[in-house]
Amino acid sequence: VKLAEDLATLAEFSEAGPGVTRLAWSPPHIRALRWLAGRLEEAGLDAQLDAAGNCVGRWAPNGAEGQAIGLGSHIDSVPAGGRFDGTLGVLGALAAIELLRERAFVPTTPVWLMSFMDEEGTRFGESMFGSRAFVGEDLDAYLSLSDSSGATVGQAMQDAGFSPDDVRAARAVAGLSAFLELHVEQGKVLLDAGVDIGVVNAIVGLLQARVVVRGVSDHGSTPMPGRHDALAAAARMIVALRDWARDESDMTATVGSMEAWPGAYNTIPGKCSFSVDLRVPDRARFATLRERLTDLVAGIAAQETVEVGVEITDFIQPAELDERLLTLIERAAETEGASHMRMPSGAGHDSQVLAPYVPTAMVFVPSAGGVSHSPEEFTTPAHCELGARVLARVIELAQGDAELLGPDA
Numbered sequence: 001v002k003l004a005e006d007l008a009t010l011a012e013f014s015e016a017g018p019g020v021t022r023l024a025w026s027p028p029h030i031r032a033l034r035w036l037a038g039r040l041e042e043a044g045l046d047a048q049l050d051a052a053g054n055c056v057g058r059w060a061p062n063g064a065e066g067q068a069i070g071l072g073s074h075i076d077s078v079p080a081g082g083r084f085d086g087t088l089g090v091l092g093a094l095a096a097i098e099l100l101r102e103r104a105f106v107p108t109t110p111v112w113l114m115s116f117m118d119e120e121g122t123r124f125g126e127s128m129f130g131s132r133a134f135v136g137e138d139l140d141a142y143l144s145l146s147d148s149s150g151a152t153v154g155q156a157m158q159d160a161g162f163s164p165d166d167v168r169a170a171r172a173v174a175g176l177s178a179f180l181e182l183h184v185e186q187g188k189v190l191l192d193a194g195v196d197i198g199v200v201n202a203i204v205g206l207l208q209a210r211v212v213v214r215g216v217s218d219h220g221s222t223p224m225p226g227r228h229d230a231l232a233a234a235a236r237m238i239v240a241l242r243d244w245a246r247d248e249s250d251m252t253a254t255v256g257s258m259e260a261w262p263g264a265y266n267t268i269p270g271k272c273s274f275s276v277d278l279r280v281p282d283r284a285r286f287a288t289l290r291e292r293l294t295d296l297v298a299g300i301a302a303q304e305t306v307e308v309g310v311e312i313t314d315f316i317q318p319a320e321l322d323e324r325l326l327t328l329i330e331r332a333a334e335t336e337g338a339s340h341m342r343m344p345s346g347a348g349h350d351s352q353v354l355a356p357y358v359p360t361a362m363v364f365v366p367s368a369g370g371v372s373h374s375p376e377e378f379t380t381p382a383h384c385e386l387g388a389r390v391l392a393r394v395i396e397l398a399q400g401d402a403e404l405l406g407p408d409a
């Protein structure tokens with residue numbers, strides 16, 4: 001098993017600059033996917049890039065038949081990202097298969113290994129292209145999104161030698177009985193708890209919006225009573241959003257960008273706009289988020305005598321992960337002598353796309369310092385390898401689980 005070596009090799013496929021920059025469909029990303037396909041072949045898998053740019057490897061020793069257990073994640077990165085986000089889930093899955101081969105373990109069903117195209121969504125503004133294609137979502141609108149240079153997804157595909165007309169051929173989720181994604185935590189929960197393995201039971205739902213507040217611009221000498229100050233109203237809304245999330249458990253609210261017009265020292269802002277990013281892990285609360293956001297800003301707007309509009313820009317349902325798989329992961333961690341705890345994922349992942357279609361679960365290993373999407377991202381070699389060993393144990397344990405692997409799964 002060459003996990004540390006593979007992680008180091010894959011990190012070399014990058015644009016120049018700090019950390020790893022391997023944006024979706026870029027030359028370093030395509031070269032990395034081709035290297036990966038070759039590496040999977042070397043490990044005894046039958047590997048190819050599918051019509052959506054996913055690298056899919058199939059391991060079916062001794063003619064194993066039926067639905068496969070799927071493993072995987074993504075190897076695209078954000079600009080100046082780290083060498084573990086996504087990559088560990090792909091190379092850790094490969095290490096798991098190599099471990100099983102070393103043990104001369106022969107599964108009764110195939111194992112598939114996927115590296116999904118464009119999980120990050122940084123280049124074109126929408127994430128999880130490859131996993132959405134894998135489950136058969138309609139991606140026509142996605143193909144016409146463009147990057148900062150004006151190139152569309154369709155053009156980027158053609159430049160990389162793919163045909164945007166063929167994306168539907170990537171649909172293959174029906175071939176899976178289960179999907180398992182190993183990932184670095186990208187937070188500090190495991191580190192602070194001193195626990196080795198996170199058993200991810202839910203992936204947060206995400207609501208992103210832009211709030212536009214309209215007041216009346218006027219001279220800074222205007223007396224305080226009777227003003228319609230868009231920025232002061234927005235400031236109250238932002239603090240109220242923070243306090244709302246603080247009062248809930250497992251909820252986050254982030255306002256990361258804000259603009260005010262006309263933006264002069266001596267002028268009351270007549271318009272202010274800010275972004276909102278709200279996350280909760282459960283469907284019940286997620287269903288009420290939009291309405292509660294709208295009510296909160298409308299209430300403050302009324303008090304401040306300004307107008308407010310809320311435009312939802314992204315809305316991704318939370319995923320509740322599969323209880324039987326969670327139990328298998330816990331047993332696998334115990335077999336490896338590793339401590340474990342259940343936790344939600346605060347970041348989005350390909351597993352979120354797979355979960356409505358196939359029993360899905362995630363395994364987290366600790367991120368040093370909780371840092372991710374940064375050149376400083378780090379997970380110890382011991383934790384990387386532990387993650388791979390847990391995946392291997394899950395595959396072993398799943399063989400005895402007729403309910404999981406049976407036709408009803």
Ligand SMILES: [Zn+2]
Nearest residue numbers: 074085086119
């Ligand atoms: Zn990731």
